Amino acid sequence: MIVRKIVLAGLLCAVALKAQPAIRSGGVVNAASYASSSLPNGNLAQGSQFAIIGTGLGPAEPVQAAGFPYPAADGLGGVTVKVTSGGTTADAIMVSVSDKKVVAVLPSSVPAGSGQVTLSYDGKTATADVRVVATSFGIFTRSQSGSGAAVLKNVGGDGTLADNTLTTPAGPGQSVTMQGTGLGGVSGDEAAGPLPGDIPVEVEVFVGGKPAKVTAKGRAECCAGVDQITFETPEGALGCSVPVAVRAGGVVSNFATMSVSAGGVCSDPSGFSARDLEKLQAGGNYSTGTITLSRSSIAVEGFESITDSGSAGFLRFRAEDLLNASGPGGYPSLGSCIVITSFDVVPVSTPFTMLDAGPALTVNGPKGAKEMKKDSGVYSANLGTALIIPQLPMPAQTYLDAGSYTVTGPGGADIGAFTARLTIGQPLNWTNRATVGNSGPDAISRSGELTPTWTGGTAGDFVTITGASSLAGGRTTVIFICIERATAGRFTVPSWVLSALPPSEQGFLSLGLSPLLENSRFEAPGLDAGFIWAASSSMRTIAYR
Numbered sequence: 001m002i003v004r005k006i007v008l009a010g011l012l013c014a015v016a017l018k019a020q021p022a023i024r025s026g027g028v029v030n031a032a033s034y035a036s037s038s039l040p041n042g043n044l045a046q047g048s049q050f051a052i053i054g055t056g057l058g059p060a061e062p063v064q065a066a067g068f069p070y071p072a073a074d075g076l077g078g079v080t081v082k083v084t085s086g087g088t089t090a091d092a093i094m095v096s097v098s099d100k101k102v103v104a105v106l107p108s109s110v111p112a113g114s115g116q117v118t119l120s121y122d123g124k125t126a127t128a129d130v131r132v133v134a135t136s137f138g139i140f141t142r143s144q145s146g147s148g149a150a151v152l153k154n155v156g157g158d159g160t161l162a163d164n165t166l167t168t169p170a171g172p173g174q175s176v177t178m179q180g181t182g183l184g185g186v187s188g189d190e191a192a193g194p195l196p197g198d199i200p201v202e203v204e205v206f207v208g209g210k211p212a213k214v215t216a217k218g219r220a221e222c223c224a225g226v227d228q229i230t231f232e233t234p235e236g237a238l239g240c241s242v243p244v245a246v247r248a249g250g251v252v253s254n255f256a257t258m259s260v261s262a263g264g265v266c267s268d269p270s271g272f273s274a275r276d277l278e279k280l281q282a283g284g285n286y287s288t289g290t291i292t293l294s295r296s297s298i299a300v301e302g303f304e305s306i307t308d309s310g311s312a313g314f315l316r317f318r319a320e321d322l323l324n325a326s327g328p329g330g331y332p333s334l335g336s337c338i339v340i341t342s343f344d345v346v347p348v349s350t351p352f353t354m355l356d357a358g359p360a361l362t363v364n365g366p367k368g369a370k371e372m373k374k375d376s377g378v379y380s381a382n383l384g385t386a387l388i389i390p391q392l393p394m395p396a397q398t399y400l401d402a403g404s405y406t407v408t409g410p411g412g413a414d415i416g417a418f419t420a421r422l423t424i425g426q427p428l429n430w431t432n433r434a435t436v437g438n439s440g441p442d443a444i445s446r447s448g449e450l451t452p453t454w455t456g457g458t459a460g461d462f463v464t465i466t467g468a469s470s471l472a473g474g475r476t477t478v479i480f481i482c483i484e485r486a487t488a489g490r491f492t493v494p495s496w497v498l499s500a501l502p503p504s505e506q507g508f509l510s511l512g513l514s515p516l517l518e519n520s521r522f523e524a525p526g527l528d529a530g531f532i533w534a535a536s537s538s539m540r541t542i543a544y545r
Helices: 002-019 274-281 319-324
Strands: 022-030 049-055 079-085 088-091 093-097 101-105 113-121 124-133 152-155 161-163 175-181 203-207 210-219 227-232 239-248 256-260 285-300 303-318 336-341 360-365 368-375 378-388 403-409 418-424 461-470 477-485 504-515 529-544
Touching: 022 113, 022 124, 079 093, 079 101, 079 124, 175 239, 203 227, 239 336, 274 319, 285 319, 285 403, 285 418, 303 319, 303 360, 303 368, 360 378, 418 529, 461 529
Parallel strands: 285 529
Antiparallel strands: 022 049, 049 101, 079 088, 079 113, 093 101, 113 124, 152 161, 152 175, 175 227, 203 210, 203 239, 210 227, 239 256, 285 303, 303 378, 336 477, 360 368, 360 403, 368 378, 403 418, 461 477, 461 504, 504 529
16 A cells, blocks of 8 residues: 555656646747847847747647737736846736747836746746846747748838748849847837837848848837838849848847849859759659768867768758758858857758668779768768878878769669769868967957958859857857858958857867859759769867957
């Protein structure tokens, strides 16, 4: 009997623990950007929509506020949220609730300062620390994750609105409206209905790294806590994945993307072409294959490690999913930068099916043949290595030296036999790698500009400038990626891009050389698009301060 009581008590305790609402660490965030509270743009703005991420936060079936007036003190779906800051406690205005996410509006009357959010559901509570500020803007994205394509409307000459997509891009100089949240507080009863109007805060919009003319900004007419910014796309910002960012009140938002074209569907030499997009518009499935032969160089504390590797993947997507993806080539538009955060509040991926091209692929080059074997659907191989220590000469066993290469596949269940060809030139020479820091050779000031220089590459290549800074513990890493044509020889990363990174003593900076996708194609039965890359990269550790 005693044993039965102990077991029953344990079961009851487990049920109680399971039902306890839990807010994940850093999980009270701007409802558009989802920026971690530990990042420079991760504070909550007065009057903004914010999201609480966790488990057991509300009912299993999502509940949406039916309309104005939005509930506050009485809660929604059994959930109430209170925000305390500056000695004031206020009821958040409830927008939607579910088991894993609650969205609410932070009343504009809540004072700025360090505070706390308290969520109550089914008689139990969970709390999280927050910081309330006047302005911290986030751009809504179509993926509802804070990354990818922005929620934008192209404004026609007659005032009509159309979604900005890869196949319906904006034109240079065209007016575009953006939705987000966090420009700042307003006066009035926010729960009773929309309070449209200008918000007196300095707003800058950057499109493809270029400043855009802002023609309107303020609270939107549709909703509580939602802001709208209208801007004109600047000349020279063209592509399918043109980065868009907002600096409001001196704080840089999350980075999203938009599509801009001088006519017809967009195209970008670092991403899918207009021909690819026309195929995608037809719908159905779309199959891609990517083969990468890469050399990476890492300089750390007086020595250099070189690794040659090969990898390949063959994937089938739904055309609709690829059209909705951000940056079909995986890069921003040429001459621009994008900032990506690894904090996985809302993980997003494009669904795909792996395709079989045979048991192994064969790489042939000046140093003979090597195999990339398939493992879990991916083909890969370590092709060669070298360790360079100035005081201790060692023989290099590298493989991907300059010359002509082929990659052949025997064919499999999904992809037929093929041969892909490429030529590897001299690797990129990062000319100021040792002295690139703008705050001494080993540090980057996030308030200044950064200008790497290089030689090498051709008109058919582009250079990626990638930097990463991680918070203590490494859970959240912020990465910036900029690309420029190799023939430019230099690129300046703007201070407003660097300001989006957190300070870190153990970050890195790298330069990579890759061919433009339009020059990297191969054909194979069963593929709509095949790409073969010869990529080289050089990396060094550096601090961000």
